[in-house]
Amino acid sequence: MAEHLDQSFEDSAMNSEEKRKINREQRTQIIAFAFMIGLTILAFLAVGAEGLPPIFTTPFILLLAFVQLILQLYYFMHLKDKDHGWPNSFMISGLVLAAPMIVALIMLLGVVKY
Amino acid sequence: MVSEATNTRKKSVLWDWLTTVDHKKIAILYLIAGALFFVKAGLMAVLFRIQLIAPEMEFISGQTFNELVTMHGTIMLFLAATPLIFAFANFAVPLQIGARDVAFPFVNSLGFWLFLSGGILLSISWFFGGAPDAGWTSYVPLASREFGGIGIDFYVLGLQISGFGTLVSGINFIVTIINMRAPGMTMMRLPLFVWTMLITSMLIVFAFTPLAAGLALLMLDRIFDAQFFIPGEGGNVVLWQHIFWIFGHPEVYILVLPAFGIISEVIPAFSKKRLFGYTSMVFAVLIIGFLSFMVWLHHMFTVGVGPIANSVFAIATMTIAVPTGIKIFNWLFTMWGGKIRFTTAMHFAASFVPTFVLGGVTGVMLAMAPVTHLYHDTYFVVAHFHYIIVGGIVLGLFAGFFYWYPKMFGHKLNETLGIIMFWLFYIGFHLTFFIQHILGLMGMPRRVYTFLEGQGLDTMNFISTIGAFLMSAAIIVLVVNIVYSALNSERVTVKDPWDARTLEWATHTPIPEYNFAQTPQVRSLDPVFYEKIHGNGEMKPVEPLDEIHMPNGSILPLIISIGLFIAGFGFISFHLDLFISPYVFIAVGGILTFGAMAARSLQNDHGYHIDKETVESMEKELS
Ligand code: HEM
Ligand SMILES: [Cu+2]
Numbered sequence: 001m002a003e004h005l006d007q008s009f010e011d012s013a014m015n016s017e018e019k020r021k022i023n024r025e026q027r028t029q030i031i032a033f034a035f036m037i038g039l040t041i042l043a044f045l046a047v048g049a050e051g052l053p054p055i056f057t058t059p060f061i062l063l064l065a066f067v068q069l070i071l072q073l074y075y076f077m078h079l080k081d082k083d084h085g086w087p088n089s090f091m092i093s094g095l096v097l098a099a100p101m102i103v104a105l106i107m108l109l110g111v112v113k114y
Numbered sequence: 115m116v117s118e119a120t121n122t123r124k125k126s127v128l129w130d131w132l133t134t135v136d137h138k139k140i141a142i143l144y145l146i147a148g149a150l151f152f153v154k155a156g157l158m159a160v161l162f163r164i165q166l167i168a169p170e171m172e173f174i175s176g177q178t179f180n181e182l183v184t185m186h187g188t189i190m191l192f193l194a195a196t197p198l199i200f201a202f203a204n205f206a207v208p209l210q211i212g213a214r215d216v217a218f219p220f221v222n223s224l225g226f227w228l229f230l231s232g233g234i235l236l237s238i239s240w241f242f243g244g245a246p247d248a249g250w251t252s253y254v255p256l257a258s259r260e261f262g263g264i265g266i267d268f269y270v271l272g273l274q275i276s277g278f279g280t281l282v283s284g285i286n287f288i289v290t291i292i293n294m295r296a297p298g299m300t301m302m303r304l305p306l307f308v309w310t311m312l313i314t315s316m317l318i319v320f321a322f323t324p325l326a327a328g329l330a331l332l333m334l335d336r337i338f339d340a341q342f343f344i345p346g347e348g349g350n351v352v353l354w355q356h357i358f359w360i361f362g363h364p365e366v367y368i369l370v371l372p373a374f375g376i377i378s379e380v381i382p383a384f385s386k387k388r389l390f391g392y393t394s395m396v397f398a399v400l401i402i403g404f405l406s407f408m409v410w411l412h413h414m415f416t417v418g419v420g421p422i423a424n425s426v427f428a429i430a431t432m433t434i435a436v437p438t439g440i441k442i443f444n445w446l447f448t449m450w451g452g453k454i455r456f457t458t459a460m461h462f463a464a465s466f467v468p469t470f471v472l473g474g475v476t477g478v479m480l481a482m483a484p485v486t487h488l489y490h491d492t493y494f495v496v497a498h499f500h501y502i503i504v505g506g507i508v509l510g511l512f513a514g515f516f517y518w519y520p521k522m523f524g525h526k527l528n529e530t531l532g533i534i535m536f537w538l539f540y541i542g543f544h545l546t547f548f549i550q551h552i553l554g555l556m557g558m559p560r561r562v563y564t565f566l567e568g569q570g571l572d573t574m575n576f577i578s579t580i581g582a583f584l585m586s587a588a589i590i591v592l593v594v595n596i597v598y599s600a601l602n603s604e605r606v607t608v609k610d611p612w613d614a615r616t617l618e619w620a621t622h623t624p625i626p627e628y629n630f631a632q633t634p635q636v637r638s639l640d641p642v643f644y645e646k647i648h649g650n651g652e653m654k655p656v657e658p659l660d661e662i663h664m665p666n667g668s669i670l671p672l673i674i675s676i677g678l679f680i681a682g683f684g685f686i687s688f689h690l691d692l693f694i695s696p697y698v699f700i701a702v703g704g705i706l707t708f709g710a711m712a713a714r715s716l717q718n719d720h721g722y723h724i725d726k727e728t729v730e731s732m733e734k735e736l737s
Contacts, residue, residue: 090288093404098320109353
């Protein structure tokens with residue numbers, strides 16, 4: 001048992017089923033990544049474009065940001081994966097805790113007092 | 115096998131402790147460092163209590179008073195209470211879940227050394243123009259470059275570094291508890307202390323990150339002339355208060371939940387009954403942990419955020435009383451009809467219950483937003499939070515100390531001295547702090563270094579200071595006890611000196627470095643007790659006896675921490691007139707830290723093995 005730790009594997013330890021899965025995973029990650037780059041470019045365009053009024057730009061890039069957030073969590077942080085119960089529940093609790101804090105901060109630090 | 119060869123070489127004791135990654139040794143390091151900081155901050159409290167013993171004393175100056183109060187609060191919370199809790203968590207959590215160590219032993223030792231180097235950075239402020247003096251909350255603008263002294267730079271960077279240590283340790287505990295449980299140890303069989311440490315670690319992850327962000331902003335303001343918190347230049351001072359208390363309120367639960375956990379271990383062990391309402395206890399901890407993030411505004415009622423916000427947060431605060439009440443009743447029902455043994459640990463645990471209730475009651479009083487304008491910044495607040503912190507957390511820590519001491523050090527503490535200490539501490543505590551409720555109601559403000567004669571404050575302040583002396587006497591008795599017991603106590607050789615219930619009592623005393631020679635099979639909540647009733651009193655193993663894989667020690671965590679210490683000092687020295695340029699410190703520190711990190715990434719360290727024969731002979735020798 002002691003020896004095998006020092007040796008690298010000859011070949012991949014994965015079987016073909018696992019390899020297919022990982023390839024598929026890679027493909028979706030690349031697609032999602034390209035899509036997110038696209039969204040970012042869109043956001044830059046929206047800000048850079050001369051004609052667009054801010055009343056449109058602000059909600060628009062917020063919407064893009066939201067889509068990105070979902071993609072990020074779903075594809076890159078494995079929210080979609082079944083066997084990631086623990087990491088997912090931690091991430092969701094993070095969201096559940098942070099969201100009201102941010103909302104409260106925005107409201108409380110605003111000029112208006114509630 | 116290079117690694118094996120290096121490890122069989124005899125190491126010097128000092129080197130062994132500096133490089134250890136063993137959770138039991140790291141626990142002892144935390145215990146010693148935390149105890150030293152506790153005594154230091156306690157002495158500070160005694161000093162400024164002497165200043166307040168009589169009206170218009172001139173024992174220390176107002177400036178020194180501010181520095182002492184600030185350092186007392188900061189040290190007590192960050193460098194005494196937190197590490198002491200980590201000491202017990204490091205020691206007990208892996209044992210209680212039947213694991214050989216924590217998930218990341220290297221990270222564990224990194225956590226300790228970061229805490230220590232941050233703590234030392236904070237402490238050397240006395241030699242470089244004075245300690246921080248803006249209170250442990252460091253409210254801006256008092257803590258801004260314009261009004262606050264150089265000490266606050268030490269506060270910012272010292273806490274930042276030790277905060278990193280806390281953060282990585284918290285993550286480590288989460289992974290350990292989730293991944294390293296012995297077979298059969300389901301989540302609903304976790305000992306309550308492990309449950310509370312899991313929730314606490316989550317709170318650490320979600321609360322120390324805002325703190326790190328806030329400290330970073332304050333650092334930018336103070337050292338690089340940014341203006342996040344400077345009103346004249348578009349900054350917002352209230353933002354600091356929000357960020358601080360988004361961290362600060364969960365922080366008190368980070369400390370008190372593990373204390374709850376300890377009490378939930380000690381009371382069943384000495385009542386010879388299983389914990390009443392285990393499931394409700396777990397859910398109460400979960401709910402408290404969640405709610406602790408939703409109440410930060412109750413520290414800021416007097417800021418003037420408006421009546422609706424105040425009401426929402428007042429009600430949220432009061433709801434915490436419900437799960438807390440559930441826990442209190444469960445402890446009482448556990449003792450009810452139990453066969454109680456009044457050991458010292460049980461004294462502390464049982465007295466925790468009513469004292470904590472008193473702190474909770476004044477907490478609800480403070481949560482009433484309209485009334486709190488009367489209490490705000492008076493000694494009433496000081497009395498309230500000391501009933502929680504001392505009457506809750508510190509009593510819990512003492513209970514855990516007396517309870518786990520035989521496992522940690524191989525002999526019991528003397529019970530007579532222990533009970534003398536208990537009464538000195540308990541009476542001293544109430545003398546010091548009960549009377550401060552009344553002082554507060556009479557309007558004595560906190561953080562003010564003296565008071566005038568003839569306002570009816572003299573006698574009560576005198577009594578309060580006497581109480582502080584009694585508590586100091588209790589600590590002296592504890593030190594005497596430790597020395598006396600080390601010399602005179604009978605060595606404990608049995609596994610389970612208390613007739614207790616959880617898995618840590620299934621290991622040999624002293625615990626071999628691998629904890630369990632064979633991973634135990636857990637068949638119930640309170641597994642050790644279950645085997646006493648339903649088995650032969652020994653845990654059943656799930657695996658044959660085989661060689662054991664252990665991690666190698668490493669000096670790198672210490673080097674990383676020293677590097678951060680030097681770099682941190684460099685950032686501070688931008689405003690110190692030293693003859694060495696700050697950039698030199700930053701460069702040296704950065705090279706040390708990043709060099710050690712690179713070394714760690716590139717090095718191929720597989721640990722070493724203890725072979726089967728050694729394990730067998732060690733096991734035979736110990737039993
Ligand atoms: C040895 C017993 C202790 C005594 C006699 C004592 C006494 C005091 C006093 C008189 C103050 C000043 C209150 C003020 O003017 O604002 C204070 C503040 C404070 N104490 Fe203690 N204390 C003790 C133990 C502790 C412990 C164990 C903790 C926490 C683990 C703690 C945490 C704090 C904090 C957070 C503050 C607020 C500091 C600030 O305003 O910046 N104390 N203490
Ligand atoms: Cu609070």
